[in-house]
Amino acid sequence: MATEKTLDDLFLDTLKDIYYAERQIVKTLPKMAKAATSPELKAGFEQHLEETEGHVERLEQIFELLGKPARGKTCDAILGIIEEGKSIIEEFKGTVALDAGLVSAAQAVEHYEIARYGTLKTWATxxxxxxxxxxxxxxxxxxxxxxxxxxxxATANVNQKAA
Structure with missing residues (x-):
């Protein structure tokens, strides 16, 4: 018979998932910044890299508060989203649509993170x-x-350029 899993178990499992995801995002943001042609978008990616490094540190603090080691668990969702972003860079490199595609890929990452952090906050409470x-x-x-x-x-700049 399987051991009963609790919300504590699910919470820790999801923390490991987002920890892995954030560490993958830290590796990916410099590539997105390098690919971006819009100076504003490039600067945004660079700024978010600093924030994301802070997110990793916060998660490590959370693991410490829980008395658990900071370990990630492979997050297939973020790997798929990142892979889509790589495809956009490859397929649209040198075109007017590249930056619009990069914004789209970045927002897919953000929406995943918003969903995860919203859930984790609710569970922590x-x-x-x-x-x-x-x-x-x-x-x-x-x-x-x-x-x-x-x-x-996107709306002030890159979408119009792509059109």
Missing amino acids: QLGHKDIAALLDATLQEEVATDKKLSQV
């Missing part, structure tokens, strides 16, 4: 981890802000 919920909320707010910035870059 449910489990009575107020300090952890506050850390997760800080990251969630940064992810939402990045998504909004990406939308602004």
